[in-house]
Amino acid sequence: MNEACAIAWLTGLLEGEGTFSVNRQSAEIAYPVMKVEMCDQGIVARAARLLGAPNVWRREAEKEGWRPTYIAAITGQQAAMWMRQLRHSMGTRRRAAIDGALAAYHPIRLVDPPASCVVPGCSEPHRGRGLCHKHYMTWSRDRAKGRDARITPLR
Numbered sequence: 048m049n050e051a052c053a054i055a056w057l058t059g060l061l062e063g064e065g066t067f068s069v070n071r072q073s074a075e076i077a078y079p080v081m082k083v084e085m086c087d088q089g090i091v092a093r094a095a096r097l098l099g100a101p102n103v104w105r106r107e108a109e110k111e112g113w114r115p116t117y118i119a120a121i122t123g124q125q126a127a128m129w130m131r132q133l134r135h136s137m138g139t140r141r142r143a144a145i146d147g148a149l150a151a152y153h154p155i156r157l158v159d160p161p162a163s164c165v166v167p168g169c170s171e172p173h174r175g176r177g178l179c180h181k182h183y184m185t186w187s188r189d190r191a192k193g194r195d196a197r198i199t200p201l202r
């Protein structure tokens with residue numbers, strides 16, 4: 048399966064089973080959280096791999112006779128990047144949740160620039176604004192031509 052197919056699969060899954068929310072630590076500090084929770088461990092594991100989630104954890108059923116569920120989640124800049132990429136493909140309700148999560152997220156400054164590009168699936172070294180050279184150039188060309196940017200930089 049190629050990358051476009053994988054993203055389409057993930058988009059469909061998240062439209063059905065994804066949760067987009069904000070983890071609010073204080074009035075100033077909040078970060079986005081993206082989560083998928085299902086009974087099917089294989090599907091959750093596959094979503095975790097695509098999203099770059101660190102692990103899949105199991106939650107025991109709250110009621111007797113219910114099945115346990117499996118959860119994959121990402122947070123912070125990684126979640127924000129995916130939310131920006133996916134928001135156009137989501138339905139009204141999830142898009143509103145994404146917009147709420149992104150609106151609450153104000154990374155102050157790139158105090159800690161990432162080691163590699165933040166575009167999902169890209170592992171080229173970081174050059175500027177969270178992007179590698181190639182993605183920085185794509186972003187800056189789009190911006191120069193007044194097109195909708197296909198890539199969202201960190202700042």
Ligand SMILES: [Zn+2]
Pocket residue numbers: 164165166169170171178179180181182
């Ligand atoms: Zn890149």
